[in-house]
Amino acid sequence: MTAVLVIEDDDRIRLAMLLALDDEGYDAYGVATAEEGLRRQRTTPADNVLVDLMLPGMDGFECIRQLRRDDDVPIVVISARDDTHDIVAALEAGADDYVVKPVAIKELSARLRALRRRGRATQVPTQVFGDLEISPDAGEVRRAGQPVPVTRTEFRLLCELAEHAGKVLSRQQLLQRVWGYDTGDERLVDVHVGRVRQKIEQDPANPRHLVTLRGLGYKLQR
Amino acid sequence: MTAVLVIEDDDRIRLAMLLALDDEGYDAYGVATAEEGLRRQRTTPADNVLVDLMLPGMDGFECIRQLRRDDDVPIVVISARDDTHDIVAALEAGADDYVVKPVAIKELSARLRALRRRGRATQVPTQVFGDLEISPDAGEVRRAGQPVPVTRTEFRLLCELAEHAGKVLSRQQLLQRVWGYDTGDERLVDVHVGRVRQKIEQDPANPRHLVTLRGLGYKLQR
DNA sequence: GGTCGGATGACAGTTGTGTGACAAAACCCC
DNA sequence: GGGGTTTTGTCACACAACTGTCATCCGACC
Numbered sequence: 222m223t224a225v226l227v228i229e230d231d232d233r234i235r236l237a238m239l240l241a242l243d244d245e246g247y248d249a250y251g252v253a254t255a256e257e258g259l260r261r262q263r264t265t266p267a268d269n270v271l272v273d274l275m276l277p278g279m280d281g282f283e284c285i286r287q288l289r290r291d292d293d294v295p296i297v298v299i300s301a302r303d304d305t306h307d308i309v310a311a312l313e314a315g316a317d318d319y320v321v322k323p324v325a326i327k328e329l330s331a332r333l334r335a336l337r338r339r340g341r342a343t344q345v346p347t348q349v350f351g352d353l354e355i356s357p358d359a360g361e362v363r364r365a366g367q368p369v370p371v372t373r374t375e376f377r378l379l380c381e382l383a384e385h386a387g388k389v390l391s392r393q394q395l396l397q398r399v400w401g402y403d404t405g406d407e408r409l410v411d412v413h414v415g416r417v418r419q420k421i422e423q424d425p426a427n428p429r430h431l432v433t434l435r436g437l438g439y440k441l442q443r
Numbered sequence: 444m445t446a447v448l449v450i451e452d453d454d455r456i457r458l459a460m461l462l463a464l465d466d467e468g469y470d471a472y473g474v475a476t477a478e479e480g481l482r483r484q485r486t487t488p489a490d491n492v493l494v495d496l497m498l499p500g501m502d503g504f505e506c507i508r509q510l511r512r513d514d515d516v517p518i519v520v521i522s523a524r525d526d527t528h529d530i531v532a533a534l535e536a537g538a539d540d541y542v543v544k545p546v547a548i549k550e551l552s553a554r555l556r557a558l559r560r561r562g563r564a565t566q567v568p569t570q571v572f573g574d575l576e577i578s579p580d581a582g583e584v585r586r587a588g589q590p591v592p593v594t595r596t597e598f599r600l601l602c603e604l605a606e607h608a609g610k611v612l613s614r615q616q617l618l619q620r621v622w623g624y625d626t627g628d629e630r631l632v633d634v635h636v637g638r639v640r641q642k643i644e645q646d647p648a649n650p651r652h653l654v655t656l657r658g659l660g661y662k663l664q665r
Numbered sequence: 666g667g668t669c670g671g672a673t674g675a676c677a678g679t680t681g682t683g684t685g686a687c688a689a690a691a692c693c694c695c
Numbered sequence: 696g697g698g699g700t701t702t703t704g705t706c707a708c709a710c711a712a713c714t715g716t717c718a719t720c721c722g723a724c725c
Binding site: 594595596597628630631634635657 | 712713714715716717723724
């Protein structure tokens with residue numbers, strides 16, 4: 222069953238949504254604050270998160286950003302305000318959809334389905350590329366069994382490449398996935414790739430794993 | 444640049460959207476009917492499709508279904524009707540988002556970005572032509588299992604030919620699809636075909652895979 | 666055998682990539 | 696909170712790879 226987390230401070234609205242979602246066949250549960258929602262999502266991740274923008278304490282935007290930081294769950298904003306600025310800000314923060322209250326439950330349900338259909342990547346176990354090991358969960362990179370110290374950015378870059386092992390990722394895609402930039406200087410990627418190479422390649426000038434595909438991007442291979 | 448196809452029968456609205464999207468940095472082009480949109484998407488696929496629901500001839504729902512049939516492009520419905528039934532039906536048909544006219548361009552842009560971020564799940568399978576393998580995802584070409592270094596242009600050319608395996612593509616079509624030129628010197632294609640042959644054919648003078656059809660163009664065959 | 670479309674080698678201009686230096690920002694340990 | 700350290704992003708330069716053009720040659724087809 223699909224689990225849905227509802228983050229909404231108004232008890233009556235939250236309860237109504239939970240009931241309606243339940244009726245639609247979802248396994249729905251709710252919390253009243255962003256903080257609690259984040260904790261909940263860390264411990265028992267739901268398949269979808271619905272979040273109100275106006276919350277006591279941490280607001281919805283920040284909540285989205287934090288959710289997004291360590292999870293790729295589809296996030297739908299449920300807001301009373303039908304305001305372009307809010308919508309844009311929420312989507313920029315990392316939300317996937319934005320619907321305005323009051324919400325027709327059928328529509329919400331359909332939107333959730335559409336979002337899930339678009340699908341998502343699963344957790345990656347330790348990946349091995351020859352003498353190179355990348356453990357996304359453990360946050361560790363090893364070469365020939367020896368831990369290699371990498372910075373956070375370098376690590377994310379490696380994970381992203383590892384997740385699509387053998388596939389080219391364009392600088393644009395990497396900027397998007399590693400840095401979250403929709404636009405920006407692609408050379409940034411080059412520089413970090415160079416730094417990663419210094420650490421993981423035996424001969425950084427002739428990379429065997431992290432290779433360049435001229436005009437296309439980079440790829441990590443075995 | 445991100446290409447956006449707008450399917451909208453009202454000339455004024457379509458034009459306004461195209462201008463606005465253009466301003467936002469999209470490569471936007473529009474058509475007035477579903478049929479034309481489908482044709483266009485088949486020949487020169489956009490990265491996003493915006494479609495109105497009320498169209499003369501084939502309606503928006505059917506258009507979405509057909510688009511969805513052979514493509515995983517993110518589809519956003521732009522409709523004047525803020526009706527739950529329509530929204531649900533459109534999402535069921537395969538749309539990814541639904542916004543109500545009039546549309547704030549910033550919002551639309553943000554939604555498109557959010558959609559693209561979610562990314563395309565489909566992977567292009569490796570195509571095999573005898574001892575020749577072309578992997579669009581991996582950005583790699585192999586002959587007899589050995590990787591063949593090809594340049595970006597050569598790679599695009601090969602992918603384009605591979606996508607239409609067994610079918611002739613005229614120089615004009617190749618110029619259009621690989622280079623994006625609407626006009627230009629067709630000899631350019633010859634030169635690159637020649638270079639590709641040097642790399643992928645056992646006997647470049649007697650090509651077995653990348654063959655010339657005199658007066659017509661080139662085709663890639665098994 | 667002439668003509669036209671196609672193949673090819675050379676070349677110069679352009680583009681893409683790697684890298685070292687540096688400043689700003691973030692982080693950490695008192 | 697403060698000072699040192701690490702990490703990050705920007706920039707400029709150098710170099711290598713790629714691209715498109717052109718002239719010439721070749722071979723198929725009528």
